[in-house]
Amino acid sequence: MAALAGAGLEYMIIHPSTVKDSNKLDKKKPSQTTIQQAFHRLQQVLPPEHVTVDEEILQNHGYSSNSYHNEGSPNIVVFPRNTEEVVELVKIANEFSIPIIPFSGGTSLEGHFAAPLGGISISFREHMDDIIALHLEDMDVVVKPGVGFEDLNKVLREYGLFFPVDPGPGACIGGMVGTSCSGTNAVRYGTMKEWVINLTVVTADGKVIKTRQRPRKSSAGYDLTRLFIGSEGTLGIVTEITLKLAVLPEKEAVAVCNFPTIRDAADVVPELVRAGVQINAVELLDDEMMRAVMMSSPQLGHAIKPTLFFKFSGSQAQIDHEIKVVSEITRQHKGGPFKYAKDESERKELWEARKICLWSASLLKQNASVWTTDVVVPLSRLPDIIDETKKDLKESMIEGAIVGHVGDGNFHAFLLFDETKPEEYEEAKRLNKKLLERAIGMEGSVSGEHGCGIGKKGYLRSELGDTTVDMMATIKYALDPKGIMNPGKVLPDD
Ligand SMILES: Cc1cc2nc3c(=O)[nH]c(=O)nc-3n(C[C@H](O)[C@H](O)[C@H](O)COP(=O)(O)OP(=O)(O)OC[C@H]3O[C@@H](n4cnc5c(N)ncnc54)[C@H](O)[C@@H]3O)c2cc1C
Structure with missing residues (x-):
């Protein structure tokens, strides 16, 4: 096993009432022993070759030449094939209180997938890049998170359809949900929020939820789909996405x-x-x-x-x-x-x-x-x-x-x-x-489309106010009480 960083484990348990004091909490990296134990357990639930500590792969999953917030690499990278495997590996991370960082196309710009506390990077591009179902009559498609939007459009073109959200070359649908991205077409077609029908999400304690059925609209219950869009992997891991499709213009x-x-x-x-x-x-x-x-x-x-x-x-x-x-x-x-x-x-x-x-x-x-x-x-x-x-x-x-x-x-x-x-x-x-x-x-926002990651989280309070940010922290705490889901992103450190 390659060098494993850190010592001691008890980090980041944020309760809303203590949010402002949370910088007093211990935010330590998992110990080497913890990482080694988790590594062996991961190899039991995934094919061993789908669990790696290869230094170059770790570096590629934590560092981005497009970002100035490169605050660390993960200790382990895993390549699951389906929701069931994600459930198993999340349960292991939860048991050992190890951070989990989802990774799709790796094109995000604000240190979104850096691993300041180390942890397990879940990489979707390799084995979760399938189109699960294409419903031509309903004009929707169900995909896994590692599907690239450009590859999806190559397939859809044959049917006279396309998916209009166009961020950076190489971006994949999972990460596009993660950042709530948009692109050049947004002025006509809107952003990711307008094009996602439902999500399958693995929660921090390893449960699976589906946010909606498959109609193009619904007003039943809270809108959990939109809660997860733009949450940058801090609330749950998205394993399936149903997207609306548009007709290719003449x-x-x-x-x-x-x-x-x-x-x-x-x-x-x-x-x-x-x-x-x-x-x-x-x-x-x-x-x-x-x-x-x-x-x-x-x-x-x-x-x-x-x-x-x-x-x-x-x-x-x-x-x-x-x-x-x-x-x-x-x-x-x-x-x-x-x-x-x-x-x-x-x-x-x-x-x-x-x-x-x-x-x-x-x-x-x-x-x-x-x-x-x-x-x-x-x-x-x-x-x-x-x-x-x-x-x-x-x-x-x-x-x-x-x-x-x-x-x-x-x-x-x-x-x-x-x-x-x-x-x-x-x-x-x-x-x-x-x-x-x-x-x-000017009543604007510090991010139109790239998201907060590490780079913008410090501006959230001045943009939205304490009450709003504290409500976000309450949601985070409710869904991820151990703070294992992509720690250090979106919400301000204080
Ligand atoms: C040249 C260039 C041009 C760009 N142009 C645009 C643009 O026009 N518009 C725009 O909006 N952005 C743009 N971007 C930024 C980037 O392409 C977007 O942020 C894109 O949405 C990131 O997708 P990704 O697959 O690369 O995500 P990643 O970088 O892999 O991940 C992004 C975030 O989502 C989380 N995540 C990834 N997969 C999952 C999952 N399965 N479940 C839960 N969370 C997950 C990650 O943890 C991370 O927080 C550009 C980038 C580059 C390099």
Whole structure:
């Protein structure tokens, strides 16, 4: 067995009445002996090769190059095949009071699957990646958590259907439920919360619940489906998900339009939404982001100016109408001519440039690490927050770029810094904090779609207030009294 960290075990038992004092509680890692005992028990309930302490695998399940909250790796990684095996391994973790950290695609950005107290990472991508049932007549699909949304869409395309929620490349449905993600299509299709019909969940004490039957809506009882969506593995382990599906649109069109200033581009958005345009997506890339896109895809020939990317879908008549309305609004805000994708491959290429922004951004600076932040504000405040953030970035000693799903009032700042220079890292931290506080001040949120993980949990009290956060802690305590489910995430440490 590879090196097992830690000593002593008695950690994190949070009762709501003591929530504010819980930092006095002992939050220790499980001892090496405990981990060894659990390891042997796990090998009895799973095929032995589905339980590993291989250092590289542990590292891959705790560390993310997209995150600045890498606070530790798990002690053990397991690869279950079904709900029954998850039940067995959760019972073992519960008996030994060992943390459990679910892991699906590993693309989350706020240290969601880091293991600050060590523990058992449950990895779904390997053996829980099946489509269980496709109900074409009902337009829904039942999947295991390790199914990638891109792979699912490849299968659905054959039937003229698709699943519209589109976060980072490589994300899987389990993790998408975990973070309550969205993506470029959210302005038309909504977020994960709108597309999940029911969940099968293994609770912290190894019970199995199903949150609903399979109708597309229901008002029976509390909405446990939505309680688990966005809970980041802190309340239960999702082992099956039923998703609604959408019909593939007849046609899609992609267009881009640039603007003299970022304020002009941002001003388009609230007007567009108020005009009731059924646009699929509207994405804003600032001049710096366009510079990065042009460095990675020079053949696209874009101007290095603040640019809006639009995606339209429907019949040709609908698309023509929407483009007419949108181009009138953009003209009023000094927008240049619309540039269209000529064919399917150009359309894909144009949109791909948007999806890989995070990776392209690192081209803007040598040895750059990219800290991605995520805020959302009411639509009317979007132009202000983008304008003010851009000013901060211009005045800063480090580089940064802005990109966003602005149709929902949601955008990201990419803060570029050299990890070997502590002053640059401190500056990225300062800019991130300022942005989050500004969003809260505008009645917004510190996370539009990435979730809290480790990085944002400290802002929850100032965004939502003590009473609301204490109620969340009460729910957490009720469902996970030992605090074994993905400890250290979502709720503030205090
Ligand atoms: C290039 C890039 C672009 C991105 N763009 C977007 C975007 O447009 N929109 C967006 O919303 N996000 C985006 N993201 C972030 C990321 O893709 C999403 O957060 C996504 O939902 C994470 O899914 P995952 O499968 O990778 O989850 P993971 O990283 O594996 O896990 C995420 C969280 O869910 C929990 N979890 C995982 N599986 C389960 C389970 N079975 N049961 C319970 N909890 C579970 C984990 O413990 C963790 O807390 C982007 C990321 C990258 C790298």
